[in-house]
Amino acid sequence: MHTKPEPPYWTSEESWQAVNQSLFKLVNDPALKGMENLKASAMAMAEEMNKLDKLMEKLCQRTCPDCLGVCCLAKNIYYDFSDLLYIQLSQDKAPRRQTRKGLDEPCCYLTPRGCSIPRNRRPFICSWFICSDQEEIISRMLWGKERGLIKSLDKLLVMHRDLEKDFISLAC
Numbered sequence: 348m349h350t351k352p353e354p355p356y357w358t359s360e361e362s363w364q365a366v367n368q369s370l371f372k373l374v375n376d377p378a379l380k381g382m383e384n385l386k387a388s389a390m391a392m393a394e395e396m397n398k399l400d401k402l403m404e405k406l407c408q409r410t411c412p413d414c415l416g417v418c419c420l421a422k423n424i425y426y427d428f429s430d431l432l433y434i435q436l437s438q439d440k441a442p443r444r445q446t447r448k449g450l451d452e453p454c455c456y457l458t459p460r461g462c463s464i465p466r467n468r469r470p471f472i473c474s475w476f477i478c479s480d481q482e483e484i485i486s487r488m489l490w491g492k493e494r495g496l497i498k499s500l501d502k503l504l505v506m507h508r509d510l511e512k513d514f515i516s517l518a519c
């Protein structure tokens with residue numbers, strides 16, 4: 348009987364190379380009409396992600412230095428299909444490997460100074476996850492630019508979902 352593989356997926360070097368090479372071929376296949384529109388959407392997402400980065404960095408500076416339960420140590424953070432698709436469509440290089448080989452390992456991109464890769468190459472969950480300390484700060488945000496963070500996150504969630512949906516209807 349066929350059983351669905353448990354995450355994290357693509358933990359071996361071979362499977363990581365294989366999934367990224369297949370996606371690369373698909374997103375650059377000239378026979379798949381409409382892929383250029385998806386690439387434009389992914390580029391727009393990358394731009395939105397850059398805006399989000401500035402706001403998230405400010406928020407993290409306030410909450411993360413004293414945190415006792417660092418979220419990057421959570422077991423359920425790994426690249427999924429939609430993350431790799433977004434990275435390929437935005438014409439970025441694939442990350443060098445899956446975040447972890449097994450659920451008991453910490454994320455390989457975590458360093459004593461925080462995450463070592465740019466926000467737009469991290470698994471998407473790393474950007475939309477807001478912890479309770481940050482939620483509290485956001486709920487008190489009644490001023491200026493910072494409120495843009497909520498808008499930016501909402502926009503990115505919709506874009507991320509639509510990108511995968513549109514790709515599947517194009518490629519299948």
Ligand code: SF4
Binds near residue numbers: 410414415
């Ligand atoms: S985002 Fe929140 S849970 Fe994660 S390290 Fe920062 S303070 Fe801690």
Ligand code: SF4
Binds near residue numbers: 454456458469470
């Ligand atoms: S990719 Fe970066 S932000 Fe995401 S879990 Fe790993 S270290 Fe944390």
